[in-house]
Amino acid sequence: MEEITDPGDPRLADYLSLTDVALRRRAEPAGGLFMAEGEKVIRRALAAGYPMRSMLVTPRWAEAMREVAAGAGAPLYLVGAELAERVTGYHVHRGALAAMRRTPLPAPSALLPGARRLAVLEAVNDHTNVGAVFRGAAALGMDGVLLSPDCADPLYRRAVKVSMGAVFSLPYARLPRLGPGLDELRAAGFRLLALTPDPAAVDLDAAAREAAGSRVALLLGSEGEGLSPRALSAADARVRIPMSHGIDSLNVAAAAAVAFYALTRPAPGG
Amino acid sequence: MEEITDPGDPRLADYLSLTDVALRRRAEPAGGLFMAEGEKVIRRALAAGYPMRSMLVTPRWAEAMREVAAGAGAPLYLVGAELAERVTGYHVHRGALAAMRRTPLPAPSALLPGARRLAVLEAVNDHTNVGAVFRGAAALGMDGVLLSPDCADPLYRRAVKVSMGAVFSLPYARLPRLGPGLDELRAAGFRLLALTPDPAAVDLDAAAREAAGSRVALLLGSEGEGLSPRALSAADARVRIPMSHGIDSLNVAAAAAVAFYALTRPAPGG
CATH class of the missing domain: 3.40.1280.10 (SPOUT methyltransferase, trefoil knot domain)
Known part of the structure; x- marks a missing residue:
């Protein structure tokens, strides 16, 4: 688990300005990333075979999500709730946000x-x-x-x-x-x-x-x-x-x- | 049709701060008022027998709603879109807002x-x-x-x-x-x-x-x-x-x- 306190930290790049549609589209070409939010949804994304790039958690959720990130072989970034909101641009309600990698869609x-x-x-x-x-x-x-x-x-x-x-x-x-x-x-x-x-x-x-x-x-x-x-x-x-x-x-x-x-x-x- | 340009005009009292839940609750006891928004919904409220207290329209909707208010025997207040938003506290998307009177609920x-x-x-x-x-x-x-x-x-x-x-x-x-x-x-x-x-x-x-x-x-x-x-x-x-x-x-x-x-x-x- 890596604690991050600087909003400009490059490890947070995937989580920047998630509410901006234009930015998301730039960040989401085929093979790009997508976001899964909250424990249940993150677990479902993993179970469906999507690889995890990293996970962002607020302190309250750190312990519960530690093994999920470890099981996925992905780094876990710990940030304060305020920093999470400042970086993503919205209130991270469910306390955990995972940057996932897309896989090719079936024909x-x-x-x-x-x-x-x-x-x-x-x-x-x-x-x-x-x-x-x-x-x-x-x-x-x-x-x-x-x-x-x-x-x-x-x-x-x-x-x-x-x-x-x-x-x-x-x-x-x-x-x-x-x-x-x-x-x-x-x-x-x-x-x-x-x-x-x-x-x-x-x-x-x-x-x-x-x-x-x-x-x-x-x-x-x-x-x-x-x-x-x-x-x-x-x-x-x-x-x-x-x-x-x-x-x-x-x-x-x-x-x-x-x-x-x-x-x-x-x-x-x- | 009465044009209103002063946000403090007492005729606008029913339409003040509609987004504030506490205010709405104060304004909505039994026999109080409620809001119907947009032509279709306003017509349905009238057809169901609710009396209209007044209607607020923005210029684009004034002509279409004039006869609806007249048929209901209620005053029609014409306000600019900006004033409507300033008074109600939100964007009046459908251009017409009617203050309706509640009727007693059936047993x-x-x-x-x-x-x-x-x-x-x-x-x-x-x-x-x-x-x-x-x-x-x-x-x-x-x-x-x-x-x-x-x-x-x-x-x-x-x-x-x-x-x-x-x-x-x-x-x-x-x-x-x-x-x-x-x-x-x-x-x-x-x-x-x-x-x-x-x-x-x-x-x-x-x-x-x-x-x-x-x-x-x-x-x-x-x-x-x-x-x-x-x-x-x-x-x-x-x-x-x-x-x-x-x-x-x-x-x-x-x-x-x-x-x-x-x-x-x-x-x-x-």
């Missing part, structure tokens, strides 16, 4: 063998929503996530945190282009269902019953725009969650959770 | 006739979660919400906003005490289901099938603590959403949405 085709239920996200570019959708997809038993090129990064700090580490538990890949990616899914026998608030779409429950024996890829769009016309027309069916009381939609994480649940529960009597 | 017993699916919230004291649970409950066809005495106020600004106005569409009441309230529900023929991550609980899907013909009250606890031992032991059954990939829970709004969906969809073939 989309690597997710297909054995998968029965995939989520496909189109242009979900809010990190909180990406994290929440991953948490729901992992918790409810989806087999993986495919991202359109313009989806937000699941390993961005906020997405990791909101997902409670689910971004480490669930396989995911990025489609180089959405259209050919959907063609590949269909060729592999997946039925493509597009989730939409469109009242003309099929009710989710009926669609889930019909798809019980098939492989399914569920297409989800962003909160504001929904799925693009191209994605909607590429789908085999449009699916909606029936709405009541004059409410027109759920937020994307709640809608996704409901759809994941409907598509993953076993057929009655099955 | 819990008034929600029971005709209701088949109720949500009962215990100690959900985060306004974002209360708003999100209401949005899901209304959208997914629950018939009403009962709140324990220590639940957060659904008419608090943040809850109203996150609910997208669902707090106006869905009947709700506050139980003077949780225990006797649950007794009353049971006496009215409701089956009490407690949602919990406890692995020993019954799977939601099986519980929903079993309860298809019954009246059901679904008990939901707060994100941190879950339901109290008292609430758990008062329930007729404990129900869980099966979890995968080592994830131990969903957030309360997503879990609630999944449970509402499971309990409100028609039985297969029914």
Whole structure:
């Protein structure tokens, strides 16, 4: 354990100004770094095979995290809570922050063998929503996530945190282009269902019953725009969650959770 | 329409320092005021029968909201965007803010006739979660919400906003005490289901099938603590959403949405 008291110490370079999106993007090319925060999430990142570069802890968490860093073969930097906040630019709530090394993403085709239920996200570019959708997809038993090129990064700090580490538990890949990616899914026998608030779409429950024996890829769009016309027309069916009381939609994480649940529960009597 | 340029103008008193929780609580006793923000939410509050005290608009929204205020018989105050922010203490994103008058809440017993699916919230004291649970409950066809005495106020600004106005569409009441309230529900023929991550609980899907013909009250606890031992032991059954990939829970709004969906969809073939 190395105690650091100088905010300009070069060992703290990975932790500088984490709230600045531009800086994070510069620091996060392929093979770059990402941040895991809090004991549970850090342990999940390690269990998923991500190498640790270093860990920053505040005094209260030093003892608990010492063996985690040692097990990962990474240096452990001890800093005061005030210095941690000054360096990172935000309040380090969970007392431990690990700089992790990215590993190459699998090819989309690597997710297909054995998968029965995939989520496909189109242009979900809010990190909180990406994290929440991953948490729901992992918790409810989806087999993986495919991202359109313009989806937000699941390993961005906020997405990791909101997902409670689910971004480490669930396989995911990025489609180089959405259209050919959907063609590949269909060729592999997946039925493509597009989730939409469109009242003309099929009710989710009926669609889930019909798809019980098939492989399914569920297409989800962003909160504001929904799925693009191209994605909607590429789908085999449009699916909606029936709405009541004059409410027109759920937020994307709640809608996704409901759809994941409907598509993953076993057929009655099955 | 009355233009106001002085931040100390007494007509702006309802809109002062809306971000200060202590001030809001002082201003929101029974029969006090609450805030509705944005055209859609303001219209929903009016449609639900809440009287409008006044409305504050920024210039861009003045024309669109003029007839809404006139229809409600309330004064419309026009202020610059900067003055709006200075008075309220936050950026008035949706350009229109209405000070509404509370009406007396119904007694819990008034929600029971005709209701088949109720949500009962215990100690959900985060306004974002209360708003999100209401949005899901209304959208997914629950018939009403009962709140324990220590639940957060659904008419608090943040809850109203996150609910997208669902707090106006869905009947709700506050139980003077949780225990006797649950007794009353049971006496009215409701089956009490407690949602919990406890692995020993019954799977939601099986519980929903079993309860298809019954009246059901679904008990939901707060994100941190879950339901109290008292609430758990008062329930007729404990129900869980099966979890995968080592994830131990969903957030309360997503879990609630999944449970509402499971309990409100028609039985297969029914």
